[in-house]
Amino acid sequence: MKNQIMDKFLEGKRCVLRPLAGEDINKRYLKWLNDREVTEYMETGVFPTTLDELRDFYNRVSTSKTDIMFAVLDKRKNLHIGNIKLGSINWVHRFADLGIMIGDKRYWGKGYGPEACRLVLEYAFDRLNLNKVVLGVCSTHKNAINVYKKVGFRIEGRIKRLLNLKRRYVDKLMMGIDQAEFARIIK
Secondary structure, X not given: OOOOHHHOOEEOOOEEEEEOOHHHOOHHHHHHHOOOOOOOOOOXXXXXXXXXXXXXXXXXXXXXXXXXXXXXXXXXXXEEEEEEEEEEEEOOOOEEEEEEEEOOHHHOOOOHHHHHHHHHXXXXXXXXXXXXXXXXXXXXXXXXXXXXXXXXXXXXXXXEEEEEEOOEEEEEEEEEEEHHHHHHHHO
C-alpha cells in the first residue's frame, strides 16, 4: 500500500485531505455506508450498498469534471476516517455543493469535520476561485448544523417537510457561504 500521507493534498492540524483512491474502496468504507447510525441523515444507506456499487460510485466520481472527492485522514495515525466532496460544481456560475461523511464513529465530535470543511472551503475559494459553496442539511441534524455554522455557513433557506426521516417529514435547511464571507472569517 502506498503511503497515504505522502499523497496529501490539503493539510490541517489533525487531518489531511487527499484525493479518494482506489485502495480506499474496501470493506471498511463499505461498512460505513451500511451503518444506519453513520447514514442516518444521508440518502445513502436507505438500501444496502455492495462493494461493486461502491466501486461504480468511485469510478464515476474519480472521472467527473464536476465532482471532487477527498479522503479525510487522521494525520497522526494515517487512517482514512471519512470523505468530503465538492459536488455539482457549476463552472459558469462558480458554485458547488459540499458533502461530508466522517464514517469512523471514533472520530465524531473531535473536530475533524470542521477542520475538513475549512480545508475544503479554502481550496474552493482560493484555488478553484468559486464564489459560493452551498449544502442541504436535515433540520433535525443539530450536530451537522453546528459544524457548518462553526466554519461560517449561514442558513439561507428552508424547504418545509421535504425529507422523510424515520417516517416523519422534516424540513431541509439550505446553507451557504460565499468567498467574501469566508475571507472575513479566516482573517
